[in-house]
Amino acid sequence: xxxxTIWAQKLKSxxxxxxxxxxxxxxxxxxxxxxxxxxxxxxxxxxxVGGVNSFQLRQxxxxxxxxxxxxxxxxxxxxxxxxxxxxxxLRERMTVPATFANYCADRVTLEYDxxxxxxxxxxxxxxxxxxxxxxxxxAGRVFVRQEVRTGSPVVLLGFEVASRLFEGEDPLGKSVKxxxxxxxxxxxxxxxxxxxxxxxxxxxxxxxxxxxxxLICPLNxxxxxxxxxxxxxxxxxxxxxxxxxxxxxxxxxPDEANNFTIETADEALEFWDKISTVLFTALxxxxxxxxxxGGIVIMNIMLMAVSERTREIGIRKAIGAKRGxxxxxxxxxxxxxxxxxAGIGILAGLGLAFVVKALTPFPAAxxxxxxxxxxxxxxxxxxxxxxxxxxRASRLDPxxxxxxx
Amino acid sequence: xxxDIIRIEGLERRYDMGGEIIHALRGVSLTISRNEYVAIMGxxxxxxxxxxxxxxxxxxxxxxxxxLNGQEVSQLTDDALxxxxxxxxxxxxxxxxxxxxxxxxxxxxxxxVYAGVSASGRSERARQALDRVGLxxxxxxxxxxxxxxxxxxxxxxxxxxxxxxxxxxxEPTGNLDSNTSEEIMAVFAELHRxxxxxxxxxxxxxxxxxxxxxxxxxxxxxxxxxLNQESAA
Ligand SMILES: Nc1ncnc2c1ncn2[C@@H]1O[C@H](COP(=O)(O)OP(=O)(O)OP(=O)(O)O)[C@@H](O)[C@H]1O
Ligand SMILES: [Mg+2]
Numbered sequence: 001x002x003x004x005t006i007w008a009q010k011l012k013s014x015x016x017x018x019x020x021x022x023x024x025x026x027x028x029x030x031x032x033x034x035x036x037x038x039x040x041x042x043x044x045x046x047x048x049v050g051g052v053n054s055f056q057l058r059q060x061x062x063x064x065x066x067x068x069x070x071x072x073x074x075x076x077x078x079x080x081x082x083x084x085x086x087x088x089x090l091r092e093r094m095t096v097p098a099t100f101a102n103y104c105a106d107r108v109t110l111e112y113d114x115x116x117x118x119x120x121x122x123x124x125x126x127x128x129x130x131x132x133x134x135x136x137x138x139a140g141r142v143f144v145r146q147e148v149r150t151g152s153p154v155v156l157l158g159f160e161v162a163s164r165l166f167e168g169e170d171p172l173g174k175s176v177k178x179x180x181x182x183x184x185x186x187x188x189x190x191x192x193x194x195x196x197x198x199x200x201x202x203x204x205x206x207x208x209x210x211x212x213x214x215l216i217c218p219l220n221x222x223x224x225x226x227x228x229x230x231x232x233x234x235x236x237x238x239x240x241x242x243x244x245x246x247x248x249x250x251x252x253x254p255d256e257a258n259n260f261t262i263e264t265a266d267e268a269l270e271f272w273d274k275i276s277t278v279l280f281t282a283l284x285x286x287x288x289x290x291x292x293x294g295g296i297v298i299m300n301i302m303l304m305a306v307s308e309r310t311r312e313i314g315i316r317k318a319i320g321a322k323r324g325x326x327x328x329x330x331x332x333x334x335x336x337x338x339x340x341x342a343g344i345g346i347l348a349g350l351g352l353a354f355v356v357k358a359l360t361p362f363p364a365a366x367x368x369x370x371x372x373x374x375x376x377x378x379x380x381x382x383x384x385x386x387x388x389x390x391x392r393a394s395r396l397d398p399x400x401x402x403x404x405x
Numbered sequence: 406x407x408x409d410i411i412r413i414e415g416l417e418r419r420y421d422m423g424g425e426i427i428h429a430l431r432g433v434s435l436t437i438s439r440n441e442y443v444a445i446m447g448x449x450x451x452x453x454x455x456x457x458x459x460x461x462x463x464x465x466x467x468x469x470x471x472x473l474n475g476q477e478v479s480q481l482t483d484d485a486l487x488x489x490x491x492x493x494x495x496x497x498x499x500x501x502x503x504x505x506x507x508x509x510x511x512x513x514x515x516x517x518v519y520a521g522v523s524a525s526g527r528s529e530r531a532r533q534a535l536d537r538v539g540l541x542x543x544x545x546x547x548x549x550x551x552x553x554x555x556x557x558x559x560x561x562x563x564x565x566x567x568x569x570x571x572x573x574x575x576e577p578t579g580n581l582d583s584n585t586s587e588e589i590m591a592v593f594a595e596l597h598r599x600x601x602x603x604x605x606x607x608x609x610x611x612x613x614x615x616x617x618x619x620x621x622x623x624x625x626x627x628x629x630x631x632l633n634q635e636s637a638a
Contacts, residue, residue: 315502318463319563320491320519322484398490399463402502 020298020338020381023291024345024374025352030286031370032353034279039365054132054228055239055264056103057082057090057246062224062263079259081221086249090225093245096238097230101129102208104217104224110157110204111177112165117202120161122178124208124216125226132226138162140172140187143207151209155183159191160201178204181212224263239264291381294341298334298385303392313393314401323394330393334386335379342378346371409472410570410602411437411460416469418455418625429455431625432469437571437604442597444616445606451622453606457575460604461496462486474570491519495564497574501556503548509535509559510544516567534562538592554585561592565601572596574605578612590615 056062060076087102103125109118123129126148135142143154155176162171162185175182183206192200206212208222217223229238239262246260313326321329353366418430429452437443445453458464459471462478471478473493481489490496503512513531522530535544538558548556557577564572574593578586586609594615597603605616613619614633621629 311502312504315504316515316519317487318461318490318496318502319516320487320567322487322519324484325487325519397464399458402463402498 018294018297018341020291020294020341020378021345021348023287023294023381024342024378025348026290027283027287027374027377028346028349028366028370029352029356030279030283032349032366033356034276034283035365035367036353036357038276053232053235054226055235055242055262056224056226057086057242058224058261058263061261076261080250081218082223082225082260083221085220086246087222087225089249090227090242090245094238094241096234096241098238099128099132099228099230101125101132101226102222103129103226104208104213104222105203106216108178108204108215110161110165112171112174115165115167117161117164119202120158121203122216123203123205124210124213124222125205126208129205129226132228136190138188138190139170140185142187148207148209151207151211151213153181153183153211154186154206155210156187156189156205157185158189158201158203160199161204162188176204178212179215183210183212235264287377291377294338295381295385298337298382299388301337303389310393310396310401310404313396314398314404317396317398318402326394327387327390330390331383331386334390335382338378338382338385339375341382342375345378346374349374408439409436410439410441410474411435411604412470412472413460414470416456416459416466416471418452418459418464419467428625430459430466430469433622433625433627434469435620435627435630437602439570440597440600440602442593442603442615442617443605444613444619445604445622446608446610446613446619447622447628449608452625453622454575455625456622457573457604457606460571461494461573462490463496487519491516492567493570495561495567495569495572497557497560497564497572497577499576499579501548501553501560501580503556503559503563505548508545508547509540509551509562512548512559513544513563513566516563520567530566531562534566535559537565538562552585553581554588557581557585557589558592561589565596571602571604574603576606576608578607578609586612 059079059081084102087100091100103123105121105123107119108122109116110120111117127143127145130142137156138159140156142156143152146152147154155178157165157171157176165171165176166174171185171188174185176185177183189201189203189205194200208217213219227238227242229235243258243262247258250259252259313321316326316329349370350366412435414434416430416433417428420427420429431452433452433456445456447453455464459466462473462481465479469479473489478486478489503509504515507515510528510531513534514527517527517530532541532544535541535558538561540555540558540562543551543555546555548559551559557580561572561577564574572593577593578589581589590612593603593605603616605612607613616633618630618632620627
């Protein structure tokens with residue numbers, strides 16, 4: 001019956017639906033998008049840093065909040081870069097047992113037999129890198145200490161690079177060219193899949209000392225030194241030790257700031273945390289506002305329904321409807337409206353989230369709790385908005401109501 | 406004599422029209438027995454509708470007493486009155502007062518909904534009530550798909566569906582032509598023959614002819630109360 005009445009008043013019902021609908025759509029879409037971005041940023045950052053248990057010693061931060069001014073940039077670039085000697089120095093003196101990997105990277109083009117793979121990240125590093133990144137191989141082997149020491153022209157290919165250059169041919173032992181220099185392919189890294197639409201397999205890894213290392217880093221320096229304490233519990237101790245050793249090595253006075261950056265996954269995520277905290281604080285506010293607006297719209301619709309349907313209320317009371325009967329009729333109608341609104345809102349919110357997913361690299365991680373919250377809020381708003389008009393309607397005297405026209 | 410089903414004493418009803426007090430009822434006393442068929446007559450504005458509304462528990466008097474089936478009605482709570490309207494009273498209006506968007510069947514079922522009858526019981530009893538008024542073949546029509554006479558029959562079926570103690574009708578033929586009026590009167594006569602107590606307001610003497618007893622109001626008071634010759638004979 002509630003549905004019938006609502007259907008009969010399509011247009012008005014439609015407008016009152018809109019309020020709740022927008023609120024719920026908003027809630028679900030924003031939660032999904034923010035969560036999706038969270039998942040994205042977290043895995044991207046964690047991946048970049050080399051896992052939650054590792055950290056990097058760098059000349060300047062890799063992840064910065066947008067609020068960096070030019071003076072700050074300039075001061076970062078004036079800092080000394082991390083050198084091979086820094087790396088040796090730390091390895092010799094660190095007391096916390098740890099794994100280290102020098103690391104440098106830049107975009108290059110690879111060639112094989114006339115085929116080209118461009119925009120490939122060429123990484124120069126050492127054998128421990130494979131352990132730090134937990135890379136498994138599809139074929140071949142990783143390079144060894146000896147090859148790093150002698151700077152052998154060997155390379156491991158990312159899955160996509162291998163399949164693009166070799167198209168089914170066995171890449172092992174073949175020679176690829178990077179900027180004219182030939183490298184022997186010794187392994188293929190297992191596919192890392194896509195991270196939110198972007199292939200994670202467009203890279204090649206060579207010893208940092210291999211010929212052509214100048215393509216990615218000036219002589220004797222690196223982008224970063226990756227460090228992972230063997231015992232994850234000692235992450236903080238290791239960070240502290242690296243900081244102290246570097247300050248000592250660079251002879252910084254106690255009141256001088258670090259002229260290097262130590263970046264942990266947590267730190268890199270901090271900037272993102274700030275943004276998502278703002279979003280998550282603003283979110284309930286925005287959703288609250290749109291639901292209140294929706295509620296007011298519903299309440300007005302229901303009040304209108306009451307005065308327009310006074311005669312109906314009179315008829316119902318004349319044939320024996322109690323106050324409670326009228327009340328529940330109106331509450332049910334309001335609830336039906338808002339639940340329908342919430343339902344459509346869920347679909348619209350999901351739709352919006354998927355549109356965002358399709359158009360941006362961000363995944364839309366739909367949070368089940370946001371759907372639950374949407375439905376709960378929708379019903380709540382509807383019932384609250386329905387109760388007041390319903391109470392007014394139920395108090396009417398039957399004959400007064402019947403005379404209304 | 407049959408036991409009293411309705412007894413009113415000194416019933417008064419005033420309307421305050423912005424300072425001016427209108428006395429619609431100025432002390433009406435009346436007794437109606439079970440299975441009586443009473444017509445209420447009187448000039449326009451004499452208080453007929455006001456009295457019917459009080460009898461139908463749609464309105465409350467300002468003074469006086471009203472016993473329905475021996476129960477003092479003016480003392481009842483809102484919900485108890487709703488129960489009385491639902492179970493004891495069947496009210497037929499001049500303007501039918503059907504729910505426009507509901508089918509005839511649903512309109513007739515509605516009192517049963519409020520009586521708490523189960524869905525299957527409702528539909529069966531509503532069908533029977535519609536059959537009794539000769540509308541068994543129109544039950545899925547909406548009011549606007551029915552003629553005036555048919556609408557009034559739906560209203561009568563709705564009034565009867567809960568087996569009320571009294572059937573109250575305020576000018577039930579007021580919106581109908583004379584042929585249709587006669588059909589409705591035939592329905593009332595049949596209901597009365599089967600034992601239904603009927604109280605009906607009318608302007609028209611030939612409609613009043615159908616009743617056994619005619620009460621005439623004037624200016625909020627009972628002017629005359631007589632038995633119809635035919636029925637008396
Ligand atoms: N809601 C109201 N507010 C103010 N005055 C009213 C109201 N209802 C009725 N009255 C007045 O009370 C008096 C009796 O009205 P009532 O409707 O009972 O007359 P009636 O006998 O049914 O007349 P009619 O034959 O025209 O239907 C009239 O003077 C009318 O104007
Ligand atoms: Mg009248």
